[in-house]
Amino acid sequence: MLASSYKDEDGHISVSGSGAAAAAGGGSLRNKKPENTAFKQQRLPAWQPILTAGTVLPAFFIIGLIFIPIGIGLYVTSNNIKEIEIDYTGVDMSSPCFNCSQNFSWNSTKSCTCSIPFQLDQPYESNVFMYYGLSNFYQNHRRYVKSRDDSQLNGNEESLRSPSKECEPYARHDNKPIAPCGAIANSMFNGTTKPVNWRRPVYELDSDPNNNGFINEDFIVWMRTAALPTFRKLYRIIQRRNNLLPTLPRGNYTLEVVYNYPVRSFEGRKRMILSTISWMGGKNPFLGIAYITVGSICFLLGIVLLIIHHKYGNRNNGADVSH
Amino acid sequence: DDCLTQRMMSHPQLYIPGQLNLYFSKKAFFKCAIHSCYSSLVLFFIPYAALHDTLREDGKDAADYQSFALLTQTCLLFAVSIQLGLEMSYWTAVNTFFVLGSLAMYFVVTFTMYSNGMFLILPAAFPFIGTARNSLNQPNVWLTIILTSILCVLPVVTYRFLLIQLCPTINDKVRQARATPPPPPRRTRIRRTSSRRSGYAFSHTQGYGDLVTSGRFLRRPAVVSWSPGFPPVGRATSGFSPMGRSAGYSPTGRPQSSKVPDVEATSLQMYRAIKDPPL
Numbered sequence: 001m002l003a004s005s006y007k008d009e010d011g012h013i014s015v016s017g018s019g020a021a022a023a024a025g026g027g028s029l030r031n032k033k034p035e036n037t038a039f040k041q042q043r044l045p046a047w048q049p050i051l052t053a054g055t056v057l058p059a060f061f062i063i064g065l066i067f068i069p070i071g072i073g074l075y076v077t078s079n080n081i082k083e084i085e086i087d088y089t090g091v092d093m094s095s096p097c098f099n100c101s102q103n104f105s106w107n108s109t110k111s112c113t114c115s116i117p118f119q120l121d122q123p124y125e126s127n128v129f130m131y132y133g134l135s136n137f138y139q140n141h142r143r144y145v146k147s148r149d150d151s152q153l154n155g156n157e158e159s160l161r162s163p164s165k166e167c168e169p170y171a172r173h174d175n176k177p178i179a180p181c182g183a184i185a186n187s188m189f190n191g192t193t194k195p196v197n198w199r200r201p202v203y204e205l206d207s208d209p210n211n212n213g214f215i216n217e218d219f220i221v222w223m224r225t226a227a228l229p230t231f232r233k234l235y236r237i238i239q240r241r242n243n244l245l246p247t248l249p250r251g252n253y254t255l256e257v258v259y260n261y262p263v264r265s266f267e268g269r270k271r272m273i274l275s276t277i278s279w280m281g282g283k284n285p286f287l288g289i290a291y292i293t294v295g296s297i298c299f300l301l302g303i304v305l306l307i308i309h310h311k312y313g314n315r316n317n318g319a320d321v322s323h
Numbered sequence: 324d325d326c327l328t329q330r331m332m333s334h335p336q337l338y339i340p341g342q343l344n345l346y347f348s349k350k351a352f353f354k355c356a357i358h359s360c361y362s363s364l365v366l367f368f369i370p371y372a373a374l375h376d377t378l379r380e381d382g383k384d385a386a387d388y389q390s391f392a393l394l395t396q397t398c399l400l401f402a403v404s405i406q407l408g409l410e411m412s413y414w415t416a417v418n419t420f421f422v423l424g425s426l427a428m429y430f431v432v433t434f435t436m437y438s439n440g441m442f443l444i445l446p447a448a449f450p451f452i453g454t455a456r457n458s459l460n461q462p463n464v465w466l467t468i469i470l471t472s473i474l475c476v477l478p479v480v481t482y483r484f485l486l487i488q489l490c491p492t493i494n495d496k497v498r499q500a501r502a503t504p505p506p507p508p509r510r511t512r513i514r515r516t517s518s519r520r521s522g523y524a525f526s527h528t529q530g531y532g533d534l535v536t537s538g539r540f541l542r543r544p545a546v547v548s549w550s551p552g553f554p555p556v557g558r559a560t561s562g563f564s565p566m567g568r569s570a571g572y573s574p575t576g577r578p579q580s581s582k583v584p585d586v587e588a589t590s591l592q593m594y595r596a597i598k599d600p601p602l
C-alpha cells in the first residue's frame with residue numbers, strides 16, 4: 001500500500017499508511033470526520049432537471065394549448081357581461097349637471113339636483129349591481145390610508161374617547177373627539193350629506209337600525225380604501241324580482257342625482273355604473289386578452305425553438321466532451 | 324449514481340468557467356438587472372390591469388388596496404419559487420421540502436395575519452383583516468397569479484434553452500452526456516481511437532525505443548505487453564498506453580518528469596496534452 005498524505009477537515013496534515021501508527025492516529029481522526037451517510041456526505045438521491053428539448057418544447061406547447069382556450073373563455077364571458085357607465089360630473093356645458101358642478105362648493109347649504117337620461121339597449125337579467133365610480137381620487141395616498149382608527153371602528157371605548165394620533169387633523173373638533181376619525185371617514189362619498197363635518201352624525205346615517213352607525217354599509221364600503229385612482233364601489237343591488245322578466249328591461253331611464261360631492265376642484269370625475277356579474281366578476285376583457293396573447297406567444301415560441309433545435313441543436317448534442 | 328468527484332476528475336474543463344470568471348462579471352450582472360426590471364414591470368402591471376375596474380363574483384369591489392397588495396405579493400412568491408426551482412439544479416428531498424415548505428409557510432402566515440383573531444388583539448397593526456380568505460377564493464385572482472408567474476419565468480427558460488442549443492458550455496455538454504449513454508464506455512472508445520491515432524503518429528517519429536530500453540515503463544502497476552505502432556487491445560484501463568501527442572514521453576528523447584502518473588491521471592494528461600506543448 002502506498003503511503004498517502006491528506007488533509008482532514010480540521011486542516012491538519014496527517015499521514016496514514018500501513019502500520020500501527022495509522023491505527024492509533026486514524027482512530028482519533030475518524031471521529032472528526034462526519035459519518036459516511038448519504039445525508040452528511042451530500043449523496044442524497046436527487047433529481048437534476050436539465051433543460052432538454054424533450055422537456056421544454058412539450059411544456060411550451062402544453063402551456064400554449066391550455067392558455068388559449070382559457071383566454072377565449074374569459075374573453076367571451078367578459079363580453080357577455082352588460083355594463084353601462086354614466087358620467088355625471090357635468091364637465092360639458094351640454095350636460096344636465098353642469099350648473100350643479102359650477103355652482104356647488106364645499107360650503108353650499110342648498111343641495112343641487114340634476115337628472116340625466118340614459119338608455120339600455122339590452123335587457124339586464126338577474127341581479128344588477130349599481131356602483132359609483134370616482135376618477136383621479138387617490139384613496140391610495142399613504143397618509144390618507146393611515147388616517148383611520150380601527151380600534152375605534154371596532155367599538156373600543158377607549159379609542160372612542162381618545163382617537164389615535166394617525167387621525168390628525170381629523171381627530172378632535174372643539175376639544176371633542178371625532179368618531180369616526182380620520183381623513184378617510186371625513187371624505188366619505190355621500191349622496192345626501194355634506195362631506196366636511198358631516199351634517200348628520202354617524203348614528204343617523206340610515207333610518208334602518210341595522211345599517212346605522214359604524215356598520216352602515218356605505219360607510220364600510222367607503223372605508224375600505226381603493227388601490228387605484230380610478231375605482232368603483234358598490235352602492236346598491238337591484239335584486240331580480242322574478243325569473244321571467246329581466247331585472248332592467250330595455251328602454252329609457254333617468255338618473256336623478258343630488259349633487260353633493262364636488263370633484264371639480266381636483267379634476268375628478270364621478271360616474272354611475274350598472275353592471276351584471278358573472279363567475280369572473282365584472283366586465284374586464286384584459287385577462288382574456290392576456291391569456292390569449294401569452295398562450296399564442298408560448299405556442300409560437302415552441303414552434304420557433306423546435307425549428308432551432310432541429311437545425312442547430314443536434315449538431316452540438318453529440319459533441320465529444322473531450323474537445 | 325456516480326460519485327461527483329469522479330465525474331469532476333474526468334471532465335477537468337468544468338473548472339474553466341471558474342477560472343475565467345464567467346458567471347460573476349459585469350455582463351452577468353447586467354443580464355440579472357434586465358431580468359429584474361422585466362419581472363418588476365410584469366409583477367405590477369398585470370395585477371394592475373387585471374384588477375382595474377374589476378369586481379368580485381358576488382358583485383363587491385375587488386380592487387381595494389389590501390386585495391391588490393395580496394395579489395401582487397402572491398404573484399411574486401410564485402414567480403420567485405418557480406425561478407428558484409429553475410436555478411436549483413439538484414433537487415434532493417431536503418431542497419424540495421424547504422422550497423415547497425416556504426411556499427406553504429407563506430400561506431400559513433398570510434392567513435394567520437389576516438385573520439379575525441389577530442385583528443382583535445391589535446387592530447391598528449393588522450389592517451388587512453379578511454383579505455386572504457376573501458381574495459383567494461376568486462378564480463380571477465388565481466388566473467392572474469398563474470399568468471403572472473408564467474410570464475415572469477418564460478423569458479428565462481427560453482433564453483437558457485436557446486443558449487444550450489446554440490452555444491452549449493462544457494457544463495451543459497456534461498449534463499447532456501449524463502442524459503445520454505454513460506461516459507465510461509465512451510472513455511474506452513476515446514482511448515482506443517486516440518491511441519490508434521498516436522500509433523500512426525508515432526510511427527513517423529523517433530518512436531519509443533528509448534522507453535523500452537530504459538525500462539521505465541516497468542514501474543507501472545500493471546502493464547500489458549506493448550510495442551510502438553501497435554495499439555493495445557482489450558480494456559485500456561488495465562495498462563498503460565500512450566495517449567495524445569506526447570503522453571509524457573517526448574519522441575525527441577528529451578528528459579521527461581520522472582513522476583509516474585497512475586491510470587486516472589493519464590486521462591488528465593490526455594486533455595492537457597492537447598492544449599499544452601510537450602514538456
